[in-house]
Amino acid sequence: MKFASVCVLGMGYIGLPTACTFASHGLRVTGVDVNPRILDVLRNGEVHIEEPGLKSVVQEAFRSGHLRVGSAPVPADAFIIAVPTPINADKTADLSFVVSAAESIVPHMRPGNLIVLESTSPPRTTVDIVRPILQRSGLRAGQDFYLAYSPERVLPGQILHELVENARVIGGIDTASAEAGKELYSVFVRGEVVLTDATTAEMVKLMENTYRDVNIALANEFARLAEHFGVDVWQAISAANRHPRVKILKPGPGVGGHCISVDPWFLVEAAPELAGLVAKARSVNDEQPRYVVDLLRRELGSLAQRRIAVLGLTYKPDVDDVRESPAIEVVQLLAQEGAQLTAFDPLAPQVALSAERVDSLERAVSRAEVVLLLVPHQALREIDPAQLASLTPARVAFDCHSVWDRTTWARAGFRVRTLGAPSAA
Numbered sequence: 001m002k003f004a005s006v007c008v009l010g011m012g013y014i015g016l017p018t019a020c021t022f023a024s025h026g027l028r029v030t031g032v033d034v035n036p037r038i039l040d041v042l043r044n045g046e047v048h049i050e051e052p053g054l055k056s057v058v059q060e061a062f063r064s065g066h067l068r069v070g071s072a073p074v075p076a077d078a079f080i081i082a083v084p085t086p087i088n089a090d091k092t093a094d095l096s097f098v099v100s101a102a103e104s105i106v107p108h109m110r111p112g113n114l115i116v117l118e119s120t121s122p123p124r125t126t127v128d129i130v131r132p133i134l135q136r137s138g139l140r141a142g143q144d145f146y147l148a149y150s151p152e153r154v155l156p157g158q159i160l161h162e163l164v165e166n167a168r169v170i171g172g173i174d175t176a177s178a179e180a181g182k183e184l185y186s187v188f189v190r191g192e193v194v195l196t197d198a199t200t201a202e203m204v205k206l207m208e209n210t211y212r213d214v215n216i217a218l219a220n221e222f223a224r225l226a227e228h229f230g231v232d233v234w235q236a237i238s239a240a241n242r243h244p245r246v247k248i249l250k251p252g253p254g255v256g257g258h259c260i261s262v263d264p265w266f267l268v269e270a271a272p273e274l275a276g277l278v279a280k281a282r283s284v285n286d287e288q289p290r291y292v293v294d295l296l297r298r299e300l301g302s303l304a305q306r307r308i309a310v311l312g313l314t315y316k317p318d319v320d321d322v323r324e325s326p327a328i329e330v331v332q333l334l335a336q337e338g339a340q341l342t343a344f345d346p347l348a349p350q351v352a353l354s355a356e357r358v359d360s361l362e363r364a365v366s367r368a369e370v371v372l373l374l375v376p377h378q379a380l381r382e383i384d385p386a387q388l389a390s391l392t393p394a395r396v397a398f399d400c401h402s403v404w405d406r407t408t409w410a411r412a413g414f415r416v417r418t419l420g421a422p423s424a425a
């Protein structure tokens, strides 16, 4: 095997499962992270991220002797960079983690190495930023070492499965680099491997998430139009999606997470004059928390002193991740309006809030006038309205996801107002 050892930089949602999967396929793997707390947790046989099956895979990787972790890279046949690429407050890409990770590899490089960037990055990052850094080693990309970009598209909650089964795009700075990447990942990837050039692979990742962002922005705009015309957007989307070539995503209180709400900005920053639609979609989705608050104000009048129970805080259902969560933004906006808020999330995410945080549905609703569903976690979708009615004086419910059946809830005494549906419904 050309690549018998691999050094993975970044032991997060992407790097840790990747490192363990290589280890379980017999490679000698070094996992590197600059956060000593994470290294301690891993060495103690624990994991710092919620992901089904990950803990036992990590423990097995250590037990087999194929995985070790450390705070700095070591010489290896291949290096994978899986560090964060967040956006700054001004929506520009923060590539500082990619830069420092690439710099940390330089002293350990030797001829024949393969370096793969996996972090979601603006177009040309691999060739314009990573390549010159790596060439400080005195080795030439394409002559002395291989260099590739390969995006990750796993779904949190199914990472270990999707890592292996998903199609993988590998873009080389030249054909030999793409082929080298294929050789490395073919150790475990069972999905199709698509070879291309590095910048195309970077674009592919950004196009995937931008496509979803634009599609959700369209659904949000349809929701606004539907309300205007007295139409139920949920019924309309469901009917439209019966068209064999139409797939409209769902509206909601906004788009969050560290991918879909972030990655389109990389295109906007790189070529603002060419990315007008992308930027517009971002702003439609970013306005959606404000739209939810406007909706409440339209229904309730002034929100000052109104007692609102907020249900759900994370950026999407059934994960404990609050990064860029629109629900948190709705809470902030409601607090600015002077509403008295109690907030409950069954997944108990760690987050500072401008609302009273409670640990049960019962406590959240006990004094509420209004119940507001922001995240359709399974436990919240399944609330029994008759039971809820016995826990709360509230008789108005706002559902931002159309998961509460309006007829059943009406029977239990609630007036349900659903985002994207006429208020009489």
Ligand SMILES: NC(=O)c1ccc[n+]([C@@H]2O[C@H](COP(=O)([O-])OP(=O)(O)OC[C@H]3O[C@@H](n4cnc5c(N)ncnc54)[C@H](O)[C@@H]3O)[C@@H](O)[C@H]2O)c1
Pocket: 009, 010, 011, 012, 013, 014, 015, 032, 033, 034, 035, 038, 082, 083, 084, 085, 097, 100, 101, 102, 104, 118, 119, 120, 121, 152, 153, 154, 155, 156, 258, 259
């Ligand atoms: N999480 C996902 O579902 C997902 C999906 C697709 C793509 N991505 C992309 O993958 C990349 C990594 O995301 P993540 O969710 O794994 O991030 P993460 O924050 O979970 O983990 C990244 C880790 O890298 C470490 N790190 C930072 N600088 C380092 C350095 N110089 N050397 C070594 N370690 C360093 C951090 O301490 C952190 O533990 C990002 O670009 C992200 O956009 C993530």
